[in-house]
Amino acid sequence: MGSSLTGRVRGGMGSFAEWKRDRDADIARAGAQIQARADQLVRKAIRAGQEISAKTPSELREFVKTAATLSLPRAGTTAPANHVARRPPNSSRSPPPRPSTPGARPSGVQQVLAYADRIKTETTRKGFEILERAAANDPRVAKVIGDMFEKAGQAAGAAKSALQTAEDLKDGAIFVTRLVNPLDPVLSAPGQSAADQVVRGARQAVDDARSVIADPQRAVRSIIDKGRQMHRDLDPAATPQGHTAGDELRRRFDIGRNQGDLGMDAAALIVGGPSVRGVSGAARASNIGNVAKYSAQGFTPAKAEHLAQRYDGKGHHAYIKERDRLPKLLGGGPYPPWVLDNPLNLHRPHNMTRGDFYVTHALSDRHFGGAGFPRSAGGGGRGSGWSAKRLGIETAPLPLRAIYGMPDAMKLLVGSGAIAAGAYANEALDSKDSR
Amino acid sequence: MRLRKIADFEPDFPYDAVEEDDEFILLPGRNIAEAICDILRRLGLEVSTPEHTPPYGWRFDARSDRFRIWFQVTHLGEEVVLGTEDRSPLIGRLFGRTQQAYAGLLTGLSDELKADGRFRRLQWWDRYSARGIPADDPVIAR
Numbered sequence: 343m344g345s346s347l348t349g350r351v352r353g354g355m356g357s358f359a360e361w362k363r364d365r366d367a368d369i370a371r372a373g374a375q376i377q378a379r380a381d382q383l384v385r386k387a388i389r390a391g392q393e394i395s396a397k398t399p400s401e402l403r404e405f406v407k408t409a410a411t412l413s414l415p416r417a418g419t420t421a422p423a424n425h426v427a428r429r430p431p432n433s434s435r436s437p438p439p440r441p442s443t444p445g446a447r448p449s450g451v452q453q454v455l456a457y458a459d460r461i462k463t464e465t466t467r468k469g470f471e472i473l474e475r476a477a478a479n480d481p482r483v484a485k486v487i488g489d490m491f492e493k494a495g496q497a498a499g500a501a502k503s504a505l506q507t508a509e510d511l512k513d514g515a516i517f518v519t520r521l522v523n524p525l526d527p528v529l530s531a532p533g534q535s536a537a538d539q540v541v542r543g544a545r546q547a548v549d550d551a552r553s554v555i556a557d558p559q560r561a562v563r564s565i566i567d568k569g570r571q572m573h574r575d576l577d578p579a580a581t582p583q584g585h586t587a588g589d590e591l592r593r594r595f596d597i598g599r600n601q602g603d604l605g606m607d608a609a610a611l612i613v614g615g616p617s618v619r620g621v622s623g624a625a626r627a628s629n630i631g632n633v634a635k636y637s638a639q640g641f642t643p644a645k646a647e648h649l650a651q652r653y654d655g656k657g658h659h660a661y662i663k664e665r666d667r668l669p670k671l672l673g674g675g676p677y678p679p680w681v682l683d684n685p686l687n688l689h690r691p692h693n694m695t696r697g698d699f700y701v702t703h704a705l706s707d708r709h710f711g712g713a714g715f716p717r718s719a720g721g722g723g724r725g726s727g728w729s730a731k732r733l734g735i736e737t738a739p740l741p742l743r744a745i746y747g748m749p750d751a752m753k754l755l756v757g758s759g760a761i762a763a764g765a766y767a768n769e770a771l772d773s774k775d776s777r
Numbered sequence: 778m779r780l781r782k783i784a785d786f787e788p789d790f791p792y793d794a795v796e797e798d799d800e801f802i803l804l805p806g807r808n809i810a811e812a813i814c815d816i817l818r819r820l821g822l823e824v825s826t827p828e829h830t831p832p833y834g835w836r837f838d839a840r841s842d843r844f845r846i847w848f849q850v851t852h853l854g855e856e857v858v859l860g861t862e863d864r865s866p867l868i869g870r871l872f873g874r875t876q877q878a879y880a881g882l883l884t885g886l887s888d889e890l891k892a893d894g895r896f897r898r899l900q901w902w903d904r905y906s907a908r909g910i911p912a913d914d915p916v917i918a919r
Contacts, residue, residue, distance in 0.1 A: 648799075655832055664830055665847055665864070703832075709860055711783075711905040712853045713832050718799040723792030727853030734907040 629695045636697050639733065648719035649697030649728065657690030658703050658710075660749055689749040697728070704730035708737040779917040780880055781901035783909075784859040784887070788852070789895040803829055806852035810835035813848065813859065816889045820882065838864070839882070844875040846882060858905060883915035 629635050629650060636646035659682055668674055681687065689706075691699055703710045712729040715721025726732065737743065790812070794805035810827035814837060817824045822839040827850070830836045834851035849860040861883065865875040883901075890896040900911040 665836060665862075667864075708904070709849060709862075710833060711851060711858045711860070714794075714801075714805060714852050714854050716794070716796045716799055716801055718796070721854055722794070722796075723805060723852070723854060725854050727855075729853055729856075731906050731909060736906045736908060737904070 629698055630693065632695070639697075641728075642720050642725070644718070644720040645715050645725075645728075648715055649700075650695050653691060653694050653696045653699040655690075655696075655699070657688045658699075658707060660687055660689045660706070660752070662687050685749055686752050687749065700728050700730070701733075701735060704735045705738045706743045708743075778876070778880060779903070780876070780883060781903050781912055781915045781917065782861045782883070783902040783905045784861075784890070784899060784915070785856050785902065785905070786859070786890065786899040787855060787897040788857045789897060794852075801831065804831055804834050804852060806834045806850045806857060809852070809857055810837060810848070810850040812893075812895065813850065813886075813890075814839075816886060816893070820885050820889070822882070841878070843878050844869065844882075846879060860905070880916045887915050 630652050631650055633643070633646045633650045636649040637643060639646075641649060662677055662682060664676065664682060666677060668677060676682075689702075691702065694702070700710075700713060704712070711731060712727050714723070714727040715725070721727065730737075788809055790808050792805055793803075793808045794801055795803035807827055807829070814824045814827065817839045822841055824840075825838045827835040827837045830849075833849055836847065836849045839846050839848065844863060844865040847862045847864045849858075851858045851860070863870055863875055863879050865879075869875045887899065887901065890899050900913070901915040902909040902911050
């Protein structure tokens with residue numbers, strides 16, 4: 343950048359110092375108005391008994407848009423060419439993508455991300471020169487280039503969220519296959535089908551929204567804080583432009599990435615959603631981290647937290663149990679591990695909490711009456727354990743037991759068989775009709 | 778004759794779980810299982826060594842020349858659940874030949890547990906669920 347910061351601006355818009363002072367004042371005023379507006383919205387909603395929390399991405403965007411357009415000057419405030427306010431590059435709101443396994447071939451999404459990063463680096467350098475030249479001639483051109491970066495950021499943000507979701511669903515292939523398996527609801531314990539898990543995630547989001555109203559003061563603070571941060575993260579006009587063209591491109595890219603992330607990640611952004619916080623990806627569709635659910639069942643906070651953790655145990659033998667013995671003809675003794683722990687026999691749920699696994703287990707195995715808690719969770723031989731009897735859970739009737747405890751691999755097998763049979767029947771009927 | 782095959786009681790035993798990083802390495806209840814094994818041996822049965830079977834607890838078999846009974850000890854904290862099941866050969870079970878011996882074993886075990894102060898508030902259940910009905914004795918005459 344060859345020009346001095348105090349240089350005059352083409353078009354006679356005043357010195358950079360004046361422009362910066364005016365713009366900072368605008369931003370401060372807008373911030374105060376956003377705060378007042380959020381406060382007003384919450385109080386109005388409380389009086390009317392309504393919920394104002396955004397439940398969908400579009401509602402969320404609307405909230406941000408409403409807040410952002412209160413009085414932010416958009417026209418006539420273009421920064422002086424070559425002289426824009428310095429601002430550190432905007433940091434992304436979401437954590438960076440998890441590193442892949444060393445030596446592993448990068449996934450398609452990772453390649454997209456790497457490509458986006460390369461574009462960002464290369465384009466920043468080239469864009470620096472282009473933007474500087476273009477802006478010197480026409481600020482509108484600079485805006486177009488900035489918009490392009492924002493779009494590129496949106497794509498990268500969406501890709502990043504998609505990658506995180508995919509990584510959270512390490513066993514996602516099974517989950518997704520179960521989701522599209524028409525027999526999955528039939529082959530799963532009540533509330534444990536893939537579709538149920540998705541619905542539960544949505545309900546949880548709504549519950550979180552309700553909790554905002556339950557604590558108005560917290561809601562006000564949350565909305566204001568969240569609104570401010572989202573405003574900064576998502577609206578290019580909410581923060582000063584970059585000091586240099588490179589800074590500005592980076593800022594627009596980061597804002598775009600936040601916007602793209604938002605589109606993929608609306609649930610986690612619901613204002614005041616305590617149970618969504620810290621829960622990412624597919625975990626949102628399960629009860630992992632949903633301590634409130636288990637507290638509501640009467641467990642102490644420590645026990646509820648233990649139950650809300652991801653189940654990482656051995657699983658449940660659906661058909662051939664550990665206690666079963668080989669027929670004498672085959673030598674007696676326990677079944678070999680390759681039989682016992684075969685995926686068709688071992689039900690090891692993915693993305694399920696301890697508490698939910700206990701329920702599934704109790705439904706499908708009359709010998710599972712409950713489990714104790716470790717010392718760290720307030721157990722250690724004291725207090726109540728997790729008891730199916732106490733929670734009113736009945737072991738399912740015999741035919742259903744096999745279904746409730748059915749391993750995912752068996753569900754896929756049965757589901758695939760059903761789909762194949764359906765396709766065959768359809769084909770046969772089509773052939774018959776066409777004769 | 779109806780059998781209530783599941784018992785629960787309040788244990789008076791040292792807590793013997795092995796835990797690491799907030800997880801169970803060994804579930805509690807091994808000492809309780811061994812105490813029950815001793816009782817069964819006194820009743821003249823051949824008893825296996827308790828086996829750690831998470832998440833259930835500790836399991837072992839007791840057998841005579843007529844039957845084989847499977848036991849499971851699950852430590853829930855304040856209470857311990859003792860599950861039993863007749864795992865005798867199918868033919869014997871089909872014709873009810875083992876049921877009398879099974880009933881005799883449960884009655885003998887119940888008497889021993891009641892006499893031992895470490896097994897407090899012993900109850901026998903037809904099923905260990907919300908609809909289960911407790912009784913003081915494992916055998917209900919029809």
